[in-house]
Every structure is written in structure tokens, then in C-alpha cells.
Amino acid sequence: MTHVVVAIDSFKGSISAAAAARALADGWATVDDAARLELRPMADGGEGxxxxxxxxxxxxxxxxxxxxxxxxxxxxxxxxxxxxxxxxxxxxxxxxxxxxxxxxxxxxxxxxxxxxxxxxxxxxxxxxxxxxxxxxxxxxxxxxxxxxxxxxxxxxxxxxxxxxxxxxxxxxxxxxxxxxxxxxxxxxxxxxxxxxxxxxxxxxxxxxxxxxxxxxxxxxxxxxxxxxxxxxxxxxxxxxxxxxxxxxxxxxxxxxxxxxxxxxxxxxxxxxxxxxREVSSLIGLADAIADADLVVTGEGAFDGQSAAGKVPAYVAELAAQAGVAVALVAGRIAPDADTAAFVASVSLTDLAGSAAASLGDPARWLRAAGAALAR
The missing domain is CATH 3.90.1510.10 (Glycerate kinase, domain 2)
Incomplete structure (x- = not known):
């Protein structure tokens, strides 16, 4: 049984971290309903x-x-x-x-x-x-x-x-x-x-x-x-x-x-x-990751600044310390973004065909992203 920890941030102005984690896990379960999906939605102090x-x-x-x-x-x-x-x-x-x-x-x-x-x-x-x-x-x-x-x-x-x-x-x-x-x-x-x-x-x-x-x-x-x-x-x-x-x-x-x-x-x-860092400590994220086969993280826009203390970079760092693979899901992945730390990356904009479409129904495309990663 695959153990997946979903540690995703909110897609600001679009969907909360908790709702995003649930949607992604629902999508994964449509492909692999035997997986153990552990939700650890993240935040950096803002909405959600x-x-x-x-x-x-x-x-x-x-x-x-x-x-x-x-x-x-x-x-x-x-x-x-x-x-x-x-x-x-x-x-x-x-x-x-x-x-x-x-x-x-x-x-x-x-x-x-x-x-x-x-x-x-x-x-x-x-x-x-x-x-x-x-x-x-x-x-x-x-x-x-x-x-x-x-x-x-x-x-x-x-x-x-x-x-x-x-x-x-x-x-x-x-x-x-x-x-x-x-x-x-x-x-x-x-x-x-x-x-x-x-x-x-x-x-x-x-x-x-x-x-x-x-x-x-x-x-x-x-x-x-x-x-x-x-x-x-x-x-x-x-x-x-x-x-x-x-x-x-x-x-x-x-x-x-x-x-x-x-x-x-x-x-x-x-x-x-x-x-x-503080949120991850409070929710016991490191302990959850240590027992996982894969971690999925992400945020609304993953770009060149995302390595500077943002949720995906920090979750990737925790996963690397534990020797666990990590995947990325983002509303948009910018051309200047460094995705080398991730075994897979999925852009909701690419799945939906446009930024407007992904923003219009983020839960739908997060479910699609979860299914794509499960495959």
C-alpha cells in the first residue's frame, strides 16, 4: 500500500490548502483506492x-x-x-x-x-x-x-x-x-x-x-x-x-x-x-514524511522566488532529509522555476488548457493532478 503525504499550500485567492489537499487526494484515490493518503495541508501564516x-x-x-x-x-x-x-x-x-x-x-x-x-x-x-x-x-x-x-x-x-x-x-x-x-x-x-x-x-x-x-x-x-x-x-x-x-x-x-x-x-x-517551518513543526510534518513513500506539495504559482522560504521548497527540504521522493503540483509553473528537487511536477494551467480555466475550477484540476500523479 502506497503511503502518500499531501502537504500543499493554499492557491491564494483560489482554493484553501485544506480544500486543495482533499481534492488532490480524491483524484489520487480514483486511480489507486488502496493508497494511504495522509493530509497535512500547509500554510505560511496567510489565508487558510x-x-x-x-x-x-x-x-x-x-x-x-x-x-x-x-x-x-x-x-x-x-x-x-x-x-x-x-x-x-x-x-x-x-x-x-x-x-x-x-x-x-x-x-x-x-x-x-x-x-x-x-x-x-x-x-x-x-x-x-x-x-x-x-x-x-x-x-x-x-x-x-x-x-x-x-x-x-x-x-x-x-x-x-x-x-x-x-x-x-x-x-x-x-x-x-x-x-x-x-x-x-x-x-x-x-x-x-x-x-x-x-x-x-x-x-x-x-x-x-x-x-x-x-x-x-x-x-x-x-x-x-x-x-x-x-x-x-x-x-x-x-x-x-x-x-x-x-x-x-x-x-x-x-x-x-x-x-x-x-x-x-x-x-x-x-x-x-x-x-x-513553524507550521510544519506544529502539525508534525517531519514525522509524517518519515513514514511516507511520496510527498506531494505545491502552491498557486511556483516561480523563481518559490525557493525563498515558501512551502514547496521547505517541504522538499524535509523530504530530502528523510530520503523520500517529492512531487509538485502548482496552478502555474513559471519558466524560471527550478523543479530539480521534484520527481514529477504538474501544472493545473497545463492540465486545464489555460490559467482562466484552472482558476475557474481549481478543485476539478487538482483532482485531475492527483489522478495524473497516481498513474
Whole structure:
């Protein structure tokens, strides 16, 4: 009996990692129904992180919470409670783990086609974190991909008890708009970290400021024009000047993630970690791979940048360490992509005949890819 581990990332904007893994496994089973198909959907901290954990880890529980979304309106979201563990599984001795996803509380997908570059903020993300703390989790795991804002994490920190006020002592406006007016930062009311700490999942290593920083690199996709990018960068610089150890936090790899939310979390005392590596550890991926005959991984677009900390490259590295073959499935495989690590690679675009067709029904073409690999 062939043992296949399916460790695939989401196809962003198309299908979640959990749904992609199920579709691929269904396709494999149409050709080889005796195979043992073990689903370990992956994530790097963006959309689908909660789904990936819920599929790969037993005894999880979704806890509903209503938060203030990036448009300033209520959003029905949830955080995920993982069971306490024994040091080899998600929970550490002492209590359960709470997983909170920025994408589902303050993410850009919540805005649809609308963009609120100056006004979207991370309040909802902070409210969901506070809800998990209120429930008594021992440790937090935070996914911060797919952000809608460039607020340096001040909305999140406010929801956790911090204050950011102007020269007159008034709370500054939400989002990047308020950064320029910050005159005083009061962290005395900030909630303490849980006993097991806070681990932050991110797939970017950008600093907070400058040409490679949060505003310059990610601001335009969130709706900031050229002048607003410059203003946001200046506002983030002002923020860094006003918080303790702000200068050192600002240059830390990942501080610029999620519009500077990485920076805000460093100010709180959290640890930033490469998302794929941390998720794989939490879901026990290495142990699953060690017993497999084949691993199937993938993502929406596999290109020249996919080797830089993305899910497929990391899964391929784990498979190589275990001496297990690995195959790739992607929505699109770019001409510059290095697929040498994979025994087989399948492009949904090639199977469907066009990118539009594969995007229109990704589950269908993932099933087709699974069947093709099984053959």
C-alpha cells in the first residue's frame, strides 16, 4: 500500500490548502483506492492557516468571535484552540494553544475590490488575540499574511491595551492615517504575553522602513499612492522613534510584514518565525514524511522566488532529509522555476488548457493532478 503525504499550500485567492489537499487526494484515490493518503495541508501564516491546522491536528476547536474588520464594520471570525501537548505536539505542557489569523480578521480579502490604504487597520486582529487570551490559552501562534493595512500594528496593540495619542492627548485616527499624529505612546496597559509566549508566522523578511520596508513594498497593493507611501513610511519611522527599542525592532527581519504588524508584535515581545517551518513543526510534518513513500506539495504559482522560504521548497527540504521522493503540483509553473528537487511536477494551467480555466475550477484540476500523479 502506497503511503502518500499531501502537504500543499493554499492557491491564494483560489482554493484553501485544506480544500486543495482533499481534492488532490480524491483524484489520487480514483486511480489507486488502496493508497494511504495522509493530509497535512500547509500554510505560511496567510489565508487558510486556521484551516490547515484544523485539518492536520486532531481535537482542535474553532471559537467564534466578532471583531471590527478593516472597513470598520463587524466581521464574524474565529480563532482555533489546539489541545495541550506533550512537547512533541502543538500544545506545550501547561495549557492549550490559540491560533489567530490576521487574514480572517483584518485581511485584504475582507475588503473585496475596495482598498482603504490609509484607513484600514489591525483592530480586529488584536480583538481576536484578546479573545484567545481571555480563554486562557498558554501559547499563541499568529499568522500575519494577507494584511489590508499599513498601521504598524497599532490597531492590534490598542485592542491589547496600548494607547497612541496626539499632542493634545487624543487617540490618533486608525490606520496609516493616524501615524503622523502620534506624539505619545503608552504601553503600560498592554496585556502580558501568555506563559508559553507568542510565535508569529510570516513568509517575508522585510524590515519596517525604507525601500524594502512595509509601505514601499506592500503599500501600493493595499491602495496607497506614491505620496501616501512616503507619508506612511514617515509615520512608521515616527512610531519606531517613540516605542522602546523601536530602532532595533524596525530593522529586524519580518518587522515590515503585514504593514508593520510584525514590528508591533516585536514591540509586544513576540517571536517572528518563518511560517512554513513553524507550521510544519506544529502539525508534525517531519514525522509524517518519515513514514511516507511520496510527498506531494505545491502552491498557486511556483516561480523563481518559490525557493525563498515558501512551502514547496521547505517541504522538499524535509523530504530530502528523510530520503523520500517529492512531487509538485502548482496552478502555474513559471519558466524560471527550478523543479530539480521534484520527481514529477504538474501544472493545473497545463492540465486545464489555460490559467482562466484552472482558476475557474481549481478543485476539478487538482483532482485531475492527483489522478495524473497516481498513474
Amino acid at each position: 492557516t486556521l484551516d490547515a491546522f484544523a485539518t492536520a491536528v486532531s481535537d482542535t476547536r474553532r471559537v467564534p468571535v466578532t471583531v471590527t474588520g478593516p472597513a470598520g464594520t463587524p466581521v464574524a471570525a474565529s480563532w482555533l484552540r489546539l489541545p495541550a501537548g506533550d512537547g512533541r505536539s502543538p500544545g506545550r505542557p501547561g495549557g492549550p494553544v490559540g491560533v489567530v489569523e490576521l487574514a480572517s480578521t483584518s485581511g485584504i480579502e475582507l475588503l473585496g475590490e475596495q482598498r482603504r490604504g490609509l484607513d484600514a487597520d489591525t483592530t480586529g486582529f488584536g480583538q481576536a488575540i484578546a479573545a484567545a487570551l481571555d480563554a486562557g490559552v498558554d501559547r499563541l501562534v499568529l499568522g500575519i499574511g494577507s494584511s489590508s493595512s499599513t498601521d504598524g500594528g497599532i490597531g492590534m496593540l490598542r485592542a491589547l491595551g496600548a494607547r497612541f495619542t496626539d499632542a493634545a492627548g487624543r487617540d490618533v485616527a486608525p490606520g496609516a492615517r493616524g501615524l503622523a499624529d502620534i506624539a505619545h505612546v503608552d504601553l503600560s496597559g498592554l496585556r502580558p504575553l501568555p506563559a508559553g509566549g507568542v510565535d508569529v508566522l510570516t513568509d517575508v523578511s522585510n524590515p519596517l522602513l525604507g525601500a524594502a520596508g512595509a509601505a514601499a513594498v506592500f503599500g501600493p497593493q493595499k491602495g496607497l499612492d506614491t505620496a501616501e507611501v512616503a507619508a506612511a513610511d514617515a509615520g512608521l519611522s515616527r512610531l519606531a522613534d517613540l516605542v522602546p527599542a523601536g530602532g532595533s525592532h524596525a530593522v529586524a527581519p519580518g518587522a515590515g510584514a503585514a504593514g508593520g504588524t510584525g514590528f508591533g508584535l516585536l514591540v509586544w515581545g513576540a517571536r517572528l518565525a518563518p511560517g512554513a
